[in-house]
Amino acid sequence: MTSTTNAFEMAQRQFDHVAELLQLDPQVREILRWPMREYHFRIPVRMDDGTIRVFQGFRVQHNDARGPCKGGIRFHPAETIDTVRALATWMTWKCAVVDLPLGGGKGGVIVDPATLSEGEKERLARGYIQQIWRNIGPRQDVPAPDVGTNPQMMGWMMDEYSKLVGQYTPGVITGKPVGGGGSLGRTEATGFGVIYTVREALKHLNLDPAKCVAAIQGFGNVAQYAAVGFTEILGGKVICVSYWDREDRTAYTVSKADGIDPRFLMSITDQYGTIDKSKARAAGYTIEDGNAWLSKEADVLIPAALEGQINADTVHHIHERVKLIAEGANGPTTPEADEIIRQRGIFMIPDFLCNAGGVTVSYFESVQNDMNFYWTKEEVLQRLDTKMTQAFQAVLDLALKEGVFMRDAAYMVAITRVVKAMELRGWI
Numbered sequence: 001m002t003s004t005t006n007a008f009e010m011a012q013r014q015f016d017h018v019a020e021l022l023q024l025d026p027q028v029r030e031i032l033r034w035p036m037r038e039y040h041f042r043i044p045v046r047m048d049d050g051t052i053r054v055f056q057g058f059r060v061q062h063n064d065a066r067g068p069c070k071g072g073i074r075f076h077p078a079e080t081i082d083t084v085r086a087l088a089t090w091m092t093w094k095c096a097v098v099d100l101p102l103g104g105g106k107g108g109v110i111v112d113p114a115t116l117s118e119g120e121k122e123r124l125a126r127g128y129i130q131q132i133w134r135n136i137g138p139r140q141d142v143p144a145p146d147v148g149t150n151p152q153m154m155g156w157m158m159d160e161y162s163k164l165v166g167q168y169t170p171g172v173i174t175g176k177p178v179g180g181g182g183s184l185g186r187t188e189a190t191g192f193g194v195i196y197t198v199r200e201a202l203k204h205l206n207l208d209p210a211k212c213v214a215a216i217q218g219f220g221n222v223a224q225y226a227a228v229g230f231t232e233i234l235g236g237k238v239i240c241v242s243y244w245d246r247e248d249r250t251a252y253t254v255s256k257a258d259g260i261d262p263r264f265l266m267s268i269t270d271q272y273g274t275i276d277k278s279k280a281r282a283a284g285y286t287i288e289d290g291n292a293w294l295s296k297e298a299d300v301l302i303p304a305a306l307e308g309q310i311n312a313d314t315v316h317h318i319h320e321r322v323k324l325i326a327e328g329a330n331g332p333t334t335p336e337a338d339e340i341i342r343q344r345g346i347f348m349i350p351d352f353l354c355n356a357g358g359v360t361v362s363y364f365e366s367v368q369n370d371m372n373f374y375w376t377k378e379e380v381l382q383r384l385d386t387k388m389t390q391a392f393q394a395v396l397d398l399a400l401k402e403g404v405f406m407r408d409a410a411y412m413v414a415i416t417r418v419v420k421a422m423e424l425r426g427w428i
Contacts, residue, residue, distance in 0.1 A: 005308035005334060007086035013335055015089070018411035021404065028419060028428055035062040035088055039135060040081070043109065043127040048117050055109050055124060059132050061141055062088040062104035065421040068139055069105030070095055070359060072146025072175075073128065073157075079108040083307075087146075090330055091359070093414035094352035098391040100363045105141045107132075113148045114246060114272055125153040129160040136161070138171035138370070144362050145175040147220070147306075150271070155180045171369035174362035183365035185380030186358075191225020191304075192381060193357015194328045195233055196388040197349045198300060201324055202234075204396060205347055207299065209234035215296040218305030219243040219254075219265065220273040222328045222355065226302050227262035238262065242293045242305070246274045251290025254280050297321050304328030304355075312336035318346070327351035342405055350407040352414070353395055360387050 012033055019029045039059040044052050058081055061069040071091040074084075084106045092104030109128060113121060129136075136143060145154055158173040158181060170181030178184055185192075202209050214230050216223050219241045227238045240255035241262070254265065254275055264283065268276040277287055294301070294310070295317040303309050306329060310318075315337035325341065326349045327333060333341065333348075341348055361384055368374045375383075399409035422428045 005311065006082055007307050007331055008082035008089070010308075010331060010334065011086040011089045014407070014411065015415070018408055018415060021408060022412060022415060024415070024419070025428075028422070031422070031428070032063065032415070032418065035060045035085055036064065037061040037135075038081070038085070039132055041131040043124060043131055045120060045123045045127050047120055055111055055127075057107070057109045057128055057131060058084045059107040059135065059141070060084045060088040060105065062106075063092045063418060064103035064141075065418055065425060065427065066096060066103055067101035068103065068137075069141035070100075070102040070144070070362065071105035071107065072144045073107035073109070073149050074146040075109050075111050075113040075124075075148030077110065077112040079110045084108045087330060090352050092418060093411060094356045094359055096414035096417040097353050097395065097410050098356045098360055098387055099417070100360065102142075102359070102363060105143070106146075107143055111148075121153060122156050125149075125156040126160040129157045129164070133161050133164045136172060138169060138366065142171065142362070142366060143173050144359075151175055151177040151182060171366050174365040176365070181365075181369055183361055183368055183380055184375070184377035185384065186361045186365060187221065188225045188228075188381070189361035189384060190222045190355050190358035191227075191328070192229050192233070193360065193384060193388050194222065194226045194302065194304070194326055194354050195229030196357070196385050197354050197392045198230070198302075198324065198326045199234055200389055200392045200396075201326070201347055201349055205323060207323065209236045212236045212299040213297070214238045214300040214302055215293045215298040216241045216302045216304055216328075217293045217309060217332075218273070218303070218329065219269060219275060220305070222358075223302070223304035224262060224266050224269075226304055226328055227260065227265075230300075230302075231259070231262060236300075239298060240288075240293050240296055241265065242290055243269070243273050243275050244305075245277070246272055252277070253288040253290060253292035255286050255288060255292065255296070256284060260285070291317070295319055300324045300326060302326045302328050303332035305332070307331040308334055310334070310337045310341075315340045322346055325349070327354045330355065338405070338407065348406050349392070350410045353391060353406075353410045356391065357384055357388060360384055
């Protein structure tokens, strides 16, 4: 995210725009523009050298009219309360647009997890729960992994919560390891969810996926499985992915004109998403500038890294061949860039619809935890496909009926559902 992009201001601007389209009551707008609750806390952690470091933590609960809040915990050195507010707000809309009985929440800690040992990470993860456990729970607010956190950390967090409440409570956290209350298919969920919506969009645009070329930004979990899905499920070609190089402290684009092999690249990528450049070069890949992905000659662009990547400056680099942008990341396109994308007639699958596969399978994980009965991977992915396809069709139908941009249509579907729940509960 650029220093000039405030994610929460962006989330509010998007909401305000659609509130106008829906002619939403000003009092209802005031409720939905801001999170209902915010928690700020300090987490003291004893480091391996015996010293104590104090970390800043956040948890934001945006709206729980439709059910318990849901949302990841991000460990990132540039984390801010406004980023957490924005992501919590987007989670409310994301859960509503795919019709999950959940609200929006998000958490964060200001830390670079790559600088911590395994023991320090565990103490920080447990410390986070020690500060917030009274305000989360399977019927209150269910955290999950996000940037900089992983299933193992979720396992520690679930264990800490279970100790504090005095009973095994797997449903308090999702994204846990399989075998520790996690769901099969959770690893692939977000990336495959992106691909299910891409498949539906390509049908709508009358494009043959097997003849389509995609360029992907990022090579974390979402981008990896989006690349796998685009090649293996749709039979298309991915010509590049980008990644953040931790050694060089800069981004690179890794490309191959005749198509990358995502499974090979995953085999030479570390746990933080850094690809081994020398091994990639040896296998015939070209290493380019970090922004090169955006200007590639492709049919489909999948920004699957961080916020604000397609902005007023970079949007002009998009190749004229591009017909579809699928937002795998949260908030990758700024409102200024949206305008230009609209004018160019590029079809957009907005973030909180496109990347809702993760929260959908997190919801399935909670359901399995509650039942204490677990589904096969095929069942999970089949249910995910059904959910994502229904959600995409509902948004597309409204976009066509009202003659609005897909992002606006997704917001209209989501906001209408949340307002309806607030009415039914007598809040408004």
